[in-house]
Amino acid sequence: MGNRVYKYGKNTLAVRAGVAHSNFGEHAPGLFLTSSFVYKNAADAAAHFAGKVDGGYIYSRFTNPTVRMFEQRLAALEGAERCVATASGMSAILAVCLAFVQAGDHVLCSRSVFGTTTVLFDKYISKMGVAVDFVDLTSLDAWQQAIKPNTRLAFIESPSNPLGHIVDTAKLAAICKARNVLLVVDNCLTTPALQQPLALGADIVMHSATKYIDGQGRAIGGAVLGSRVLMEEVYGVVRTCGPSMSPFNAWVFLNGLETLHLRMQAHSHNAMHVAKWLQAQPQVKRVHYIGLPTHPQHALAKAQQSGFGGIVSFEVYGGQAAAWQVIDHTELLSITANLGDSKSTITHPATTTHSRLSPEVRLACGIEDALLRVSVGLENWQDICHDLATGLALLPSQ
Ligand SMILES: *Cc1c(COP(=O)(O)O)cnc(C)c1O
Numbered sequence: 001m002g003n004r005v006y007k008y009g010k011n012t013l014a015v016r017a018g019v020a021h022s023n024f025g026e027h028a029p030g031l032f033l034t035s036s037f038v039y040k041n042a043a044d045a046a047a048h049f050a051g052k053v054d055g056g057y058i059y060s061r062f063t064n065p066t067v068r069m070f071e072q073r074l075a076a077l078e079g080a081e082r083c084v085a086t087a088s089g090m091s092a093i094l095a096v097c098l099a100f101v102q103a104g105d106h107v108l109c110s111r112s113v114f115g116t117t118t119v120l121f122d123k124y125i126s127k128m129g130v131a132v133d134f135v136d137l138t139s140l141d142a143w144q145q146a147i148k149p150n151t152r153l154a155f156i157e158s159p160s161n162p163l164g165h166i167v168d169t170a171k172l173a174a175i176c177k178a179r180n181v182l183l184v185v186d187n188c189l190t191t192p193a194l195q196q197p198l199a200l201g202a203d204i205v206m207h208s209a210t211k212y213i214d215g216q217g218r219a220i221g222g223a224v225l226g227s228r229v230l231m232e233e234v235y236g237v238v239r240t241c242g243p244s245m246s247p248f249n250a251w252v253f254l255n256g257l258e259t260l261h262l263r264m265q266a267h268s269h270n271a272m273h274v275a276k277w278l279q280a281q282p283q284v285k286r287v288h289y290i291g292l293p294t295h296p297q298h299a300l301a302k303a304q305q306s307g308f309g310g311i312v313s314f315e316v317y318g319g320q321a322a323a324w325q326v327i328d329h330t331e332l333l334s335i336t337a338n339l340g341d342s343k344s345t346i347t348h349p350a351t352t353t354h355s356r357l358s359p360e361v362r363l364a365c366g367i368e369d370a371l372l373r374v375s376v377g378l379e380n381w382q383d384i385c386h387d388l389a390t391g392l393a394l395l396p397s398q
Helices: 010-016 042-049 065-078 089-100 115-128 140-146 169-178 228-241 247-258 260-279 298-304 319-328 359-364 381-392
Strands: 082-086 106-110 131-135 151-157 182-186 204-208 222-226 284-288 311-316 345-347 371-375
Touching: 010 065, 010 247, 010 260, 065 082, 065 222, 065 247, 082 089, 082 228, 089 115, 089 151, 089 182, 089 204, 089 222, 089 228, 106 115, 115 131, 115 151, 131 140, 140 169, 151 169, 169 182, 222 228, 247 260, 260 284, 260 311, 260 381, 311 319, 319 371, 319 381
Parallel strands: 106 131, 106 151, 151 182, 182 204
Antiparallel strands: 082 222, 204 222, 284 311, 311 371, 345 371
């Protein structure tokens, strides 16, 4: 992008930031499928290994040109000093924990997070001799009270999956800062196209690139972003422990980022129409979509997000059997647990994404048996509603 001192807009950064050209003069970003890199001579190799060659490449577990392009582009979009790419969203969270938490520490995790994130903290991070407590995302008082002298890190997802709960991130960041706790935000559901948590005061942002960053359900990947100082620690973990992003996946995500803003606007537009339509159906008990003016946190969402995203959840009358009826009568929607795809997907969280949680924990998170989640894709929204209508027509109205 040259050296002009000028701050480019988000759309420009999405298609231009981070690209490094090889000598071949390619226009699209190059895909460097190579595990190692060669040197001019023994001294050059030694200089690379000593870290004396700025931007030098050594081995693709921790340095690869395609992965670096992806990292630089996502960093530009999140307004972060540095990004470290990882093999998956889960390994992004694991890398953050390995970098900043040790035995004897205490960490806090929001109750409303991706099901596997709960398992990661509850079953594996706790194994490291780290105490874990789960907190109600929306209550600033609860966070304030949950922080202990040895609390090192607070992990949230805002908006959360699948219910779209949010927290006032700037206020929570201030609470964490005052008590020396790192605030980590999973920005998977909004992406930097709709919200930049670092600008709201978070210390670290992480992503499952698998979702909207890819946008077409093709590859698994993750990312951690923040200051140079913090990311040096995360980089050390990825370099040493090896949950690295494959260059091929980085190339897919790099191209995905080019259309991220357009897609997030389209997902949000479609989701709003689907949510409004669902709200008008007598068989639907409750719709969870932060874009609806009736949502208790709508005003806060409007203040800290520039759009509401593509995830709409709703409860039907008639429990799990009714929810399954809706799924089993779809023809267009894909029955799969992935989200953030251009194709709409439908999921029953209680028996899939959140099935590893105990029924008590599940209910505490608000995952009712009658809850369905739709990741609203880029089809015509009328077709999505029409597909849901077939199953809904068979259900009771209360
Ligand atoms: C999918 C997801 C993850 C985990 O990411 P993977 O790439 O599947 O490892 C984490 N957080 C959220 C919100 C997700 O939706």
